[in-house]
Amino acid sequence: MILSCTVNKKPVRLECEPGEALADVLRAAGYKEVKKACGTGNCGLCTILLDEVPVASCSIFAARAEGRAITTIQGLKKEAEELGAYIAAEGAEQCGYCSPGFVLTALAMEREFRAQGMGRFDELAARHYLAGNLCRCSGYQGHMRALKKYWEARNG
Amino acid sequence: MDKSYSVVHRSLAKIDALGLIQGKPAYTDDLAPGDALVVKLLRSPYAFAKIKSIDKSQALAVGGVACILDWKDVPRIPYTRAGQGHPEPSPHDRFILDNYVRYIGDEVAIVAAEDEATAEKAISLIKVEYEILEPLLDFEKAIDNTVVVHPESEIHDMFPIGFEPGRNIAASYKMRIGDVEKELNASDVVLRRSFFTQAQAHVAMEPHAAFASLDIHGRLVIVSSTQNPFHTRRLLAQSLGIPIRDLRVVKPRIGGGFGGKQHIHVEPFVALVALATKRSARIALTRKEVFESTFTRHRMRIDIEAGANRNGVLNVMDVRVLSDTGAYGEHALTVFMVAGSKTLPLYNKMKAVGYGGAVVYTNHLSAGAFRGYGAIQGNFALESMMDEIAHEIHMDPIEFRERNMIREGQTSEVFKIMGEGSEGVEMVIESCKLDRCIARGRELIGWDPKRLSWEVSPGIVRAHGMAIAMQGSGIPLVDMGSATLELQDGGWFKLRVGATDLGTGSDTILAQIAAEALGVGPEDIKVYASDTDHSPFDVGAYASSTTYVSGNAVLKTALAMRKVLVEAVAEKYALKPECVEFDGKNFFGPEGAMLTNLVDLSFDTLYHDRALMKTLSSTASFTGGKAPPPYMAGFAEIEVDLGTGKVKLLRYAAVVDCGTTINPNLARIQVEGGLLQGIGMALFERVVFGDRGKLMTNSLSRYAIPSREDVGEIIVEFAESYEPSGPYGAKSVGEIGIDTPPAAIANAIYNAIGVRLPQTPFTSDVVWKAILEHDPRPTTPKNLRPQTQLPR
Numbered sequence: 001m002i003l004s005c006t007v008n009k010k011p012v013r014l015e016c017e018p019g020e021a022l023a024d025v026l027r028a029a030g031y032k033e034v035k036k037a038c039g040t041g042n043c044g045l046c047t048i049l050l051d052e053v054p055v056a057s058c059s060i061f062a063a064r065a066e067g068r069a070i071t072t073i074q075g076l077k078k079e080a081e082e083l084g085a086y087i088a089a090e091g092a093e094q095c096g097y098c099s100p101g102f103v104l105t106a107l108a109m110e111r112e113f114r115a116q117g118m119g120r121f122d123e124l125a126a127r128h129y130l131a132g133n134l135c136r137c138s139g140y141q142g143h144m145r146a147l148k149k150y151w152e153a154r155n156g
Numbered sequence: 157m158d159k160s161y162s163v164v165h166r167s168l169a170k171i172d173a174l175g176l177i178q179g180k181p182a183y184t185d186d187l188a189p190g191d192a193l194v195v196k197l198l199r200s201p202y203a204f205a206k207i208k209s210i211d212k213s214q215a216l217a218v219g220g221v222a223c224i225l226d227w228k229d230v231p232r233i234p235y236t237r238a239g240q241g242h243p244e245p246s247p248h249d250r251f252i253l254d255n256y257v258r259y260i261g262d263e264v265a266i267v268a269a270e271d272e273a274t275a276e277k278a279i280s281l282i283k284v285e286y287e288i289l290e291p292l293l294d295f296e297k298a299i300d301n302t303v304v305v306h307p308e309s310e311i312h313d314m315f316p317i318g319f320e321p322g323r324n325i326a327a328s329y330k331m332r333i334g335d336v337e338k339e340l341n342a343s344d345v346v347l348r349r350s351f352f353t354q355a356q357a358h359v360a361m362e363p364h365a366a367f368a369s370l371d372i373h374g375r376l377v378i379v380s381s382t383q384n385p386f387h388t389r390r391l392l393a394q395s396l397g398i399p400i401r402d403l404r405v406v407k408p409r410i411g412g413g414f415g416g417k418q419h420i421h422v423e424p425f426v427a428l429v430a431l432a433t434k435r436s437a438r439i440a441l442t443r444k445e446v447f448e449s450t451f452t453r454h455r456m457r458i459d460i461e462a463g464a465n466r467n468g469v470l471n472v473m474d475v476r477v478l479s480d481t482g483a484y485g486e487h488a489l490t491v492f493m494v495a496g497s498k499t500l501p502l503y504n505k506m507k508a509v510g511y512g513g514a515v516v517y518t519n520h521l522s523a524g525a526f527r528g529y530g531a532i533q534g535n536f537a538l539e540s541m542m543d544e545i546a547h548e549i550h551m552d553p554i555e556f557r558e559r560n561m562i563r564e565g566q567t568s569e570v571f572k573i574m575g576e577g578s579e580g581v582e583m584v585i586e587s588c589k590l591d592r593c594i595a596r597g598r599e600l601i602g603w604d605p606k607r608l609s610w611e612v613s614p615g616i617v618r619a620h621g622m623a624i625a626m627q628g629s630g631i632p633l634v635d636m637g638s639a640t641l642e643l644q645d646g647g648w649f650k651l652r653v654g655a656t657d658l659g660t661g662s663d664t665i666l667a668q669i670a671a672e673a674l675g676v677g678p679e680d681i682k683v684y685a686s687d688t689d690h691s692p693f694d695v696g697a698y699a700s701s702t703t704y705v706s707g708n709a710v711l712k713t714a715l716a717m718r719k720v721l722v723e724a725v726a727e728k729y730a731l732k733p734e735c736v737e738f739d740g741k742n743f744f745g746p747e748g749a750m751l752t753n754l755v756d757l758s759f760d761t762l763y764h765d766r767a768l769m770k771t772l773s774s775t776a777s778f779t780g781g782k783a784p785p786p787y788m789a790g791f792a793e794i795e796v797d798l799g800t801g802k803v804k805l806l807r808y809a810a811v812v813d814c815g816t817t818i819n820p821n822l823a824r825i826q827v828e829g830g831l832l833q834g835i836g837m838a839l840f841e842r843v844v845f846g847d848r849g850k851l852m853t854n855s856l857s858r859y860a861i862p863s864r865e866d867v868g869e870i871i872v873e874f875a876e877s878y879e880p881s882g883p884y885g886a887k888s889v890g891e892i893g894i895d896t897p898p899a900a901i902a903n904a905i906y907n908a909i910g911v912r913l914p915q916t917p918f919t920s921d922v923v924w925k926a927i928l929e930h931d932p933r934p935t936t937p938k939n940l941r942p943q944t945q946l947p948r
Contacts, residue, residue: 127865139829139830
């Protein structure tokens with residue numbers, strides 16, 4: 001079957017099978033920035049934005065994306081580069097395999113926190129929002145240092 | 157010691173950071189050709205079985221199936237999947253495929269098809285008739301069990317490692333220093349305890365992946381998520397029965413390893429398919445396969461008998477270890493030895509030390525290399541024991557450690573006697589700031605020996621616990637690294653290394669070392685690693701070797717490059733080399749006269765200098781005559797809910813001596829990441845096997861690695877230290893962070909509830925049970941597991 005949707009604002013028609021996970025369809029179509037690590041929706045590496053909401057693309061049927069807007073990290077290059085510079089300044093990306101999913105979720109978090117009118121960076125709230133984005137290399141501390149500095153630079 | 161550095165000891169961003177963060181295709185499975193055959197494996201549903209027959213006919217009839225290989229179709233050559241030096245200290249006890257399967261998840265057949273769905277359909281149609289055998293699942297009953305995991309005759313060791321497969325023993329070892337019995341008898345206090353550690357999973361975020369193709373010359377090219385391309389090339393060639401020259405192994409970016417990719421897990425399968433079909437073939441394991449069919453940490457039982465005097469003198473330790481290597485003996489002996497060799501030297505004043513035991517086969521998935529490599533298991537036992545003794549003699553656990561621990565300028569007999577699989581190397585410790593690590597750590601956590609636990613509200617108790625640790629910096633006189641520098645037109649350098657960056661940032665710190673030595677900017681060093689056709693030899697990333705071994709190789713290469721540059725300029729201007737100076741940009745002659753600059757020289761030597769034209773390059777190798785240990789002190793502050801047994805880690809303070817930090821940020825993240833894996837082993841990562849040997853904790857839903865909500869504050873600091881034998885004073889830092897959390901947290905739990913937890917992990921149910929069984933006023937600590945003795 002054919003899935004019609006937009007990926008990074010570009011209309012696409014992707015071939016997929018009934019029951020196939022969105023992550024597999026996207027990777028097969030060349031969107032290699034969507035990483036796969038657990039296949040059970042636990043680790044957050046395959047996160048994409050579906051109509052602006054972060055979802056684990058390994059745990060959602062491709063067909064559910066019909067007519068909707070998919071955003072991968074490549075669709076938010078500028079934003080990813082800005083936040084990425086803070087992560088890189090801490091050395092916190094380490095192997096980098098979890099970074100695309102983590103950065104997408106963090107950008108979605110920033111938007112939500114702003115909409116809620118968050119002033120100072122609330123680290124506990126951020127840890128909670130991002131708890132589904134696992135990382136085995138960094139110990140998370142560098143991520144949080146980077147997010148705090150990024151938030152303070154932009155929202156301080 | 158010159159400490160005015162311009163490029164090292166600076167927190168530069170990783171050279172690959174932004175590309176990785178933006179998700180650029182960089183990892184093995186991102187790079188596999190789109191038309192490659194998809195390889196899937198049929199795996200054993202039984203823990204131990206003999207394959208009576210395999211019927212592939214229906215599966216082969218499926219359209220799009222390219223080939224199916226079973227044990228009859230592949231070379232029957234015993235080898236080891238352990239990525240180690242040659243000859244390997246692991247037994248050659250494995251065939252690529254065998255007519256026996258030895259754990260649930262063991263490979264039965266290789267299926268290659270045009271796409272994944274077809275491969276999976278074919279797998280479901282392969283009919284295998286098994287003779288199901290009684291599995292051996294209790295490692296404490298493995299030795300001389302009637303079930304023999306490896307009855308086959310061809311398997312062998314490469315040199316004596318105590319290999320007795322008929323008795324289910326993969327390796328055994330024993331050493332003694334001094335008179336253990338006499339010292340035990342002469343001690344005021346003698347304690348005997350047993351400790352157990354679980355088969356922790358690595359959970360590197362990138363699952364193991366590889367793809368293979370035949371190049372235009374017919375050579376097999378394997379791109380793989382491997383920690384050691386050169387060992388992989390050698391072992392793969394041996395297992396396939398082809399010459400090493402016909403293989404090339406390339407490592408792209410790696411999504412974490414932690415030891416889990418120091419092995420051959422996927423490469424033979426894609427290689428065989430590429431050879432059989434003459435097409436490209438790719439494999440990427442699922443997370444379930446990574447859990448069930450790659451390696452784990454060696455689970456261990458560690459019995460310690462220790463003797464000390466009431467004045468705080470530790471006299472003797474007798475350590476007996478039983479290690480479960482699972483179905484195959486990868487890293488069996490070496491991990492077992494490191495449990496002693498990288499723990500016991502911490503207390504170098506003991507009059508007698510005994511260490512010995514066996515590594516046994518069972519029908520669980522295999523154990524292999526995992527960050528810490530035995531040291532974390534040994535550290536949990538040793539550092540729990542040190543607290544036990546301190547309590548027994550009513551001494552502050554810190555004071556007890558300080559009275560007995562190793563200091564700068566000292567040595568330990570253990571260094572010489574115990575290496576990894578063979579004898580060790582004598583070593584005087586030239587950098588050890590353990591004293592300062594402890595002093596700073598106790599300050600950070602607020603250690604008060606009179607108040608190691610306190611109630612914050614009814615039923616909620618907080619407590620402190622601590623542990624110290626050591627690791628190594630490569631394996632002395634075994635590990636070797638090399639580097640090549642080459643001047644390029646425009647005045648920059650290619651740095652080719654065989655060292656293997658797994659995401660740690662080692663390519664970045666190696667570039668920093670080269671830039672520092674050459675006096676150029678880090679942007680003028682472009683690193684290429686690692687490809688067996690194009691990189692000089694390096695054993696790869698393991699045993700905390702990269703900063704020290706590969707780093708020293710890069711330093712030697714860069715210093716040699718300086719000499720090459722100066723000699724080229726001297727030749728060009730008919731001067732003696734000693735008359736030429738180079739400041740990183742310009743070359744000066746006698747009396748400071750400017751001769752040329754690096755950019756001009758680069759063009760002149762490649763394009764202009766006619767008969768003098770040449771490539772300016774240098775290559776050097778380094779092998780450590782010793783392996784200076786990094787040290788650390790770890791302090792935990794926990795909160796125990798006495799009503800539920802829930803243990804919260806509120807704070808963890810770690811102070812590390814790894815010599816100079818070449819890149820302080822990256823060193824810090826190495827420690828922070830290591831700590832969290834150690835904390836995971838201590839508090840979260842429970843491994844459950846079913847009663848027929850099935851790994852129940854085989855997904856990230858069931859196996860809990862810590863999330864960012866699971867820990868409180870983690871404080872990492874570095875003690876000022878300088879290792880004279882290291883590059884710019886550095887030691888390695890990849891593993892040391894993982895070692896202390898199990899013992900420090902166990903010690904804190906003891907201080908909170910008065911019960912010694914001898915088995916990781918300390919999940920709520922375990923702690924709650926311990927609280928329930930707790931005598932409110934304990935005089936002696938309880939050891940939750942029954943005491944049977946391991947043989948001496």
